[in-house]
Amino acid sequence: MMAQIVKRGNFKGIPYTVVFRPVKYARLEFLTGELRIILPYGMGVKEILKRKERWIRKKYQMIQNSLVEAENLPIENRSRRELKELVVQYIEEAERSFGVKVRKVQIRRMRTKWGSCSSRGTVTINSLARFLPDEIVRYLVFHEVNHLKFWRHDRFFWKSLERFFENPEKMEDVLLSYWFRIGSKSF
Numbered sequence: 670m671m672a673q674i675v676k677r678g679n680f681k682g683i684p685y686t687v688v689f690r691p692v693k694y695a696r697l698e699f700l701t702g703e704l705r706i707i708l709p710y711g712m713g714v715k716e717i718l719k720r721k722e723r724w725i726r727k728k729y730q731m732i733q734n735s736l737v738e739a740e741n742l743p744i745e746n747r748s749r750r751e752l753k754e755l756v757v758q759y760i761e762e763a764e765r766s767f768g769v770k771v772r773k774v775q776i777r778r779m780r781t782k783w784g785s786c787s788s789r790g791t792v793t794i795n796s797l798a799r800f801l802p803d804e805i806v807r808y809l810v811f812h813e814v815n816h817l818k819f820w821r822h823d824r825f826f827w828k829s830l831e832r833f834f835e836n837p838e839k840m841e842d843v844l845l846s847y848w849f850r851i852g853s854k855s856f
């Protein structure tokens with residue numbers, strides 16, 4: 670694997686990290702609240718920052734709001750085993766709802782996300798989800814299982830989730846807020 674070249678900077682008060690990778694196009698993401706710019710080798714960062722300024726500001730503001738909200742969120746305190754039981758229950762519900770089959774469920778401490786789903790059908794849920802309220806765990810599980818039908822976060826993906834959650838985007842915001850409350854701290 671090729672080593673990454675990382676650069677740090679600040680765009681009008683918004684801190685960011687640049688990572689150079691063998692990619693074709695530039696990409697921006699707010700990974701756990703931090704702006705990260707993935708650039709093809711040799712490309713400058715200024716142009717993309719300028720072109721995406723509106724999007725960056727909007728996202729950044731959303732994250733700032735999440736940070737404030739985070740402190741007032743209700744917290745559960747399940748054991749890891751209780752979390753697993755709850756997750757398995759929601760996995761079964763999600764399998765029925767989407768008509769898919771999950772091959773393996775695992776609970777694991779993840780550093781940068783609440784959950785993941787592999788193309789082979791393994792759903793991984795962050796062990797820190799034991800602090801999340803039931804309904805948020807349910808959303809998290811449905812989100813991951815939905816990936817077995819829709820790989821990318823495109824409009825079909827969200828439409829599918831809307832059959833079970835009135836406002837999936839809002840749920841994503843809530844998950845982000847919880848990340849600031851729980852996920853970004855070390856336990």
Ligand SMILES: [Zn+2]
Binds near residue numbers: 812813816822
């Ligand atoms: Zn996803």
